[in-house]
Amino acid sequence: MRFVGFALCLSFAVAAPTVWERVRISGDSGERVVEGQVIVEAQDGSLLVEHADQRLEVVPGAEVQSREAVPTTPEPLTPRALGDAVLRTLPAGFDQYATRHYVVCFDTSRAYAQWCAALFERLHDAFMNFWRQAGFEVAEPEHPLVVVIFADRQRYEEHAAADLGAATDRVVGYYNLLSNQVTTFDLTGSDLVGGQPSRSAGRAGLEILSSSRAAGLVATLVHEATHQMAFNGGLHRRLAAVPLWVSEGVAMYFETPDVSSDRGWRGIGGVNGPRRERFVASRRAGWFADIVRSDESFRSTDEALDAYAGAWAATAFLVQTRKAAFIGYLRTLSEKKPLVEDDADRRLEEFTTAFGVEPGALEEAIAKFVARLK
Secondary structure (H helix, E strand, O other): OOEEEEOOOOOEEOOOOOOOEEEEEEEOOEEEEEEEEEEEEEOOOOEEEEEOOOEEEOHHHHHEEEEEOOOOOOOOOHHHHHHHHHOOOOOOOEEEOOOOOOEEEEEOOHHHHHHHHHHHHHHHHHHHHHHHHHOOOOOOOOOOOEEEOOOOHHHHHHHHHHHHHHHHHHOOEEEEOOOOOEEEEHHHOOOOOOOOOOOOOHHHHHHHHHOHHHHHHHHHHHHHHHHHHHHHHOOOOOOOOHHHHHHHHHHHHHHOOOOEEEEEOHHHHHHHHHHHHHHHOOOOOOOOHHHHHOOOOHHHHHHHHHHHHHHHHHHHHHHHHHHHHHHHHHHHHOOOOOOOOOHHHHHHHHHHHOOOOHHHHHHHHHHHHHHHHO
């Protein structure tokens, strides 16, 4: 389960007025013009620009030759125009399928695209309802959300290698913060399920859910789509310093599938068996303070699975036993600005302010909570 983030933080970055600009740049690849909203401007002149197709681009200050405001802000792209823009970045043979909240670009069967789109639409509605009822006023995404589905694993891996590097062959789907897209491949025609790509939406669901790996496959799709919803509905802000234990914890809280139904998923907050087992087996003193103060364990080959399990356990505990405080904490995180880095002390202070205790003081309560889950 993985979303692709961004490592660069601009020193002294400040929020810029969200003005649509035309920026002329000159760099190693030559001269070009970039148009979009300038989201952040750094003291060295570097810019964070959001394009009409939702892509974020960092323009180094040294490459900026000129800037001018566009007199009239362009209208948001229609779903068809957005899909066309995404198709231009993909290999030949892709088509698009639009629903109320999604544009799915695919080169596999339309039936599989439809099944995935229906899954994501259910997630969208459940996500919005859950947080609003909890007291966090999430917003409808400003644009349709883009999902890219490749017909087979090989083409997917060739495309994803630039984003995932060596992890490409271990990840069946991911959310990219820069492109704002979820990318995956047709699982019904893969070695994970077996057989040929499905030709009906219902059959696609049945083939995935009949696999011995069904729970993990559906969980991945929901997990990555939850990231996309969180970063587009106001729960988190793209490229802001959201602690990974929170963003991953939320995604894992939503990911539990329902393999007894051809719909694949219908609930939030179910017991996440694999995460629970890992947490019980790996728990050690100080684990919660570690993931609150730093994201490093999530990036460690040896510690990542334990960190993810801890993030799931902590999120489930806080949502179900400290919901008001957790919502207040999420509001604080949602106000963070893109590309402004936090240090460990700031992260710890935000946590203790929200919950009234340091994370270590909750470790035993979390362990008892997880032990009671069935």
